[in-house]
Amino acid sequence: MHNKTIGYDALTAVYQPDAVFVEHNSKAYSFTEEILSRLSHVPVYEIKDIGQLEKEFKVSRSDVFGEGKKNLVLSRFNGSFLKKCPGASPGMVCCNYYIVNLSKNCIYDCSYCFLQDFLNNNPLQVAYVNVEDLFLELENVFTQFPDRTFRVGTGEITDSLALDALIPYSQLLIPFFNRQENALLELKTKSDRIENLLDQPDPTNVIVSWSINPQQVIDLEEKGTPSLENRLYAASLCVKKGYRVGFHLDPIILSPGWEKLYRELIETLFDFISASKIEWVSLGSFRYQSSLKPIIKSRHPETLLFTGEHLPGKDGKFRYLRPLRNNAYETIRGFLQEKSKELNIYLCMETKEIWEGVTGKSPRNDEKLDRFFDL
Template sequence: MSNKTISSEGATAIYQPDAVFVEEGCKDYPFAQKILSGLSNVPVYEIQDAGELEKQFKTSQPDVFGEGKKNLVLSRFNGSFLKKCPGASPGMVCCNYYVVNLSKNCIYDCSYCFLQDFLNNNPLQVAYVNVEDLFRELEEVFTQHPDRAFRVGTGEITDSLALDCLVPYSQMLIPFFNKQKNAVLELKTKSDRVENLLNQPDPTNVIVSWSINPQQVIDLEEKGTPDLEKRLHAASLCVEKGYRVGFHLDPIILIPGWEKAYKELVDTLFDFIPASNMEWVSLGSFRYRSSLKPIIKSRHPETLLFTGEHLPGKDGKFRYLRPLRNNAYETIRGFLQDKSKEMSIYLCMETKEIWEDVTGKTPRSDEKLDMFFDL
């Protein structure tokens, strides 16, 4: 672990919501107080029920999902935080991984984001403030199953770090996971705001992973996200601090000239991060449920996502045709292997047949594979 002062100077501006809504009974939670203390310039409204607010919001806003991102609701989560990753779908190879949903929605606006459909009825950005309940539950489950190794991600229906400067879950999650003997935390992100991570003394039980794409794809399809070099700079700071890091080249989008674009992406990745410091790289192609397509077309008319043909798979999701996916995986895997033969490369949310076509073998549900889920 490095003792140097590591700075995230030059990172993208910190997001500020237009308004904060605090659900009844939530404002006295210490975590709510902490969040509110960082938002002194933002109007704060107390509300009885976030569900009611969401209903009003839905009827009064033309782009509910986009508008939802501008408002933050502090709420209490009732129920079990920890759940098995829902990424395992019929016909797909995956997955033995756990998720905790501490917040929902995301400040970024990627054209392909499944949340546009998934959260269409609950569009507001919500952060749950009863973190004491979360830690009690996790401690109980981890202790009850001392022989099981838990990998826990927070990025299923949000970006794990995009809001971390304002809603600093990482400041509590990292020390908590570092005390666990049988659990590792995975933070999955497109953010470059890693200062809370750099300020933690111990990076041991944490993996930080970045979703990356060629800058052309970021410009067109990942609105509001930090550019590629900012993400990779943030990743390099985390490496320097001693965190384990991984990269998701996902979703791969077959824009005109994709081979050159993904070759350059791989070159840039290795310019910033030595192969020996990458835990793994995962590859996943663009996929969507049919209900998402009209939403994407209406919210992102300039998108290039639908320029090719897509067919539904066993899980009902549409993907590029199998030969195109095979070719893309083989090509990009080749770029990665040209840089490093030893590197762990996985396919995310893919069929057994594609695994066999691309890698020549059927994957086992091994420990590293467990972490690749469908976001």
């Protein structure tokens, strides 16, 4: 086991936006007050609605996406929070789960991030403050289907914990999920800001998962994110506290020498966390919509993402050629299985053929996975 000892002063700094905009209809929420109390040195502006602000923002900035991350909007979400995972797209097999989008955009700046394209028209950092409405909606669905187990993730269009020191969703979500009989909360992150998680008395029904990559990939492609060791140290503290933890090796990036880098990554992972404490490891290769490529090239000219050849799949996303993906999954799966034969390893956002080729079975035939992904 790794003996690393770091204190909270070694953690990444708490995000401070340049300005906060409070939508008129979100002023009265107690969560708004809570957030603003942590931002006493930041200018706060009241706005009618976010649409006008986004329009003005777009015409006045050159790197709209980069600048958007520095401006926080507190807003009320008016639709349905709960959505099916978009991985269930044509031809793809996904780790079947639900997502709620409590906030939008991310303070980190990964070169491969699809949000650069997806949020190009609404690039501001948005946090929804009407968490009470989310809980009403979730309770309604969970009680309607008592025989199902719901896995609910909050990290689809944001990082679940990167802002938690400032916008402490976890302090509300964890006690709510502690009380549920048929639901699990999945917090997906690259962050090391886990103070709020350690402060919670009960880790029941919560899985915290970290996206990890070799440190060289982090340095080049995951700007602003905590180091690999900081992420794993945070994960080890969560394990100690009793949280279930998982790891996403995603996106796997096949730059020169990737085998060695991913072997070392797996060594480091098990230096910090023993295999018996890991709920699952997911593998996913780099993928992108064609519209994202020019944005990546212009915002991250040093990237190594496009050193290999990529082809579009049935879902329109470009990926490494199938034999390369297969080889990467088999190789990395082999490294993981050298450490433990018991690990649950799954492939996310992949075709059924690849899944079967690599694991020898279709995803719905894997009882171990069904324990977690039973829907």
